Amino acid sequence: MLTSGVKKVIHRGRMAFLQAGGGVFRMLFVGMFLLSMVAHDVPARAAENDHSALVNCDIQHTSCTQELSDTQVVLDISPKPVKAMTDLTFRIILTGKQPKAVPYIDLGMPGMKMGPNRVSLQSVGNGVYEGTGIIVRCPSGKKVWKATVAVPNMGTAEFIFDVIY
Amino acid sequence: MSSIETLYIAFFTTGFFVGFGHCMGMCGPIVVSFSLNLRAKGVMAPNLLYHAGRITTYAVLGGVMGASGAFTRITAGIGGLQKGVMIFTGLMIIAMGLGMSGWVPLGRIFSDYCSFEGVIRRGFRKLSGIHSTAAYLPLGMLLGLLPCGPVYTALVAAARAGMEIQNSFKAVLAGMGLMAAFGIGTVPALLMVARLTGMGWLRSRDMIYKIGSVLMIAVGIYFVVKGIRF
Numbered sequence: 565m566l567t568s569g570v571k572k573v574i575h576r577g578r579m580a581f582l583q584a585g586g587g588v589f590r591m592l593f594v595g596m597f598l599l600s601m602v603a604h605d606v607p608a609r610a611a612e613n614d615h616s617a618l619v620n621c622d623i624q625h626t627s628c629t630q631e632l633s634d635t636q637v638v639l640d641i642s643p644k645p646v647k648a649m650t651d652l653t654f655r656i657i658l659t660g661k662q663p664k665a666v667p668y669i670d671l672g673m674p675g676m677k678m679g680p681n682r683v684s685l686q687s688v689g690n691g692v693y694e695g696t697g698i699i700v701r702c703p704s705g706k707k708v709w710k711a712t713v714a715v716p717n718m719g720t721a722e723f724i725f726d727v728i729y
Numbered sequence: 730m731s732s733i734e735t736l737y738i739a740f741f742t743t744g745f746f747v748g749f750g751h752c753m754g755m756c757g758p759i760v761v762s763f764s765l766n767l768r769a770k771g772v773m774a775p776n777l778l779y780h781a782g783r784i785t786t787y788a789v790l791g792g793v794m795g796a797s798g799a800f801t802r803i804t805a806g807i808g809g810l811q812k813g814v815m816i817f818t819g820l821m822i823i824a825m826g827l828g829m830s831g832w833v834p835l836g837r838i839f840s841d842y843c844s845f846e847g848v849i850r851r852g853f854r855k856l857s858g859i860h861s862t863a864a865y866l867p868l869g870m871l872l873g874l875l876p877c878g879p880v881y882t883a884l885v886a887a888a889r890a891g892m893e894i895q896n897s898f899k900a901v902l903a904g905m906g907l908m909a910a911f912g913i914g915t916v917p918a919l920l921m922v923a924r925l926t927g928m929g930w931l932r933s934r935d936m937i938y939k940i941g942s943v944l945m946i947a948v949g950i951y952f953v954v955k956g957i958r959f
Contacts, residue, residue, distance in 0.1 A: 649881070651801055677750035679743050679882035698800060700881035703815070703959060704755070 615674045615708040615724075623725035627655075630721040634661040637713055637721045639669075647728045648701040654683050656713055658691040665716035667693055672710050673702060674724060683711075701729050733903055736890055740883060740907045744914020747879040752915050757922045758948045759818065759872065763865070764926040765941045766825045775865040776923040782869020784912035787880065788905040790873075794884050795891030795904020804881065811876045812959045818872060819952030826945030829938055873912075876959060883911040 621628035627640035638657040646652065654669055669683040683697035699709055711723045763779065764772045793803060887907045891900040 649801060649804055673878075677747055677879070679747050679751075679879040679886075680739075681882045681885060698885050700878050700885065701876070702878040703876045703955060704878075705955075705958070 615706070616726075618674055618724045619708060619726060621723040621725040623723070624728070627657075628723050628725070630723065632715055632719050632721050635663075635715065635718055636660055637715065639711060639713060639721075639723045641711075645728050646699070646725070648699045648707075649729075650698070652697055652699065654685070654695050654697055654711070656685060656693040658693070658715065661718070662691055663716045663718055667713055667715045669695070669697065670712045670714065671697060671699055672712070673706060674708060674710050676702065676704070676706065678702065699727050705729075733890070733906075736886075736903075736907055737910045740886070740910040741914040743879075743883065744911040745917065746914075748915035748918030751879050753918050753922055755877065756875075756919060759822070760919050760922050761926045762822045762825055762945050762948060764923050765938070765945060766829060772923050772926070773920075775862045776920060778862060778865040779869035779872075780912070780916045780919065782866045782871075783873040784869075784909050784916075786870050786873025787883075787908040787912040790884060791887045791904035791906075791908025791911075792901045793904070794888040795894070795900040795902070795907075796897055798888045798892040798900075800881075800885050800888040804884070807874065811874055812956055814871060814874045815876060815956030815959055816953050817956075818875060819949045819954075819956055821949070822952060823946050823949030826942040826949060829945065830942035880911075883908060 620630075621639070623639070623641050624645050627638050629636060629638045631637070636659045638659075640655045640657075642653050642655070656667055656669070658667070666685055666687060668685055671681040671683065672678055678700065681697070681700070683695045685693035685695040688694050707727050707729060709725060709727045711725070713721045713723065715721070760776065760779075763775065767775060790803075794800060797803065887904045890907060891904045894900040894903055
């Protein structure tokens, strides 16, 4: 009898605890999501600043160069200014050791998943590769984009630059 | 497995991971606002209808992209509409927040003092009181037009896939199927958000609703501002 009463009390206490715990968790969850949107601009600005610090390529004005083991990788995008949501031509010039397969470019944003956006390139001779692609617009307002040039069997070169929306 | 079947899997997988990595942060607040607005009602059926509507819009856009392969021209064409949808979404969330708080009897104020009272009152009541489950399907279809980076990326890929298919009808179907697969992939993450924010357990806690209302109004203002700046 006593045992059953104690069990009931324990059960009720446990349920109350779980309910309260779940409630707090859900409250935190709701608050976190709603605030994440409202406060998005603040961290977005901070992140934007952080990502701006990563920029290593002034693609709006010139081509950019990086060294990849024994190969020099030059990236150029046209037409300039480089705008999002427009058809763009990507050009890669490789000097030095040449790859056995055609390189390609993956477009993305530092710190934000935008889905796979690959630019397929074709050789136009003399280590020059060209392809067309589109840099999409992120409604968050972030404008720092990354082009990862993958050169088969040699590695990748990351070009981080600002895009105009 | 054919290349198009591989693409379906790729689009679904992309949607799934983007759902958890991107949509939860960017679109999560919309889903949370709906769940708050639904209060004690079940959140699953309205959310499923909302996602069905959203996926329908993605599929239609995918079909157009598949047929035309003209991503930039089409997105430029619907840019103004997307801006409008973003502002509408913000206004809807603000109205839902105000309606939920019960602080400002906007419907009565407008009905008493505005000459075009009827329209505003009915509009406000409709926006703030979307409690009907069926309403979430057209709402999802409309909000499927919200500007979104990963959706754009998927549309670019759908347009490319369509260009590689010679038969126009098959290109349309491929575009539709690929975008539907992408949309379905995003559902688990957003359903999880909706499930966790189901507010039936808060039925009697008005203070929580009031706090939620303030946050919803802030989210709505954010959308309106972003929409104006888009």
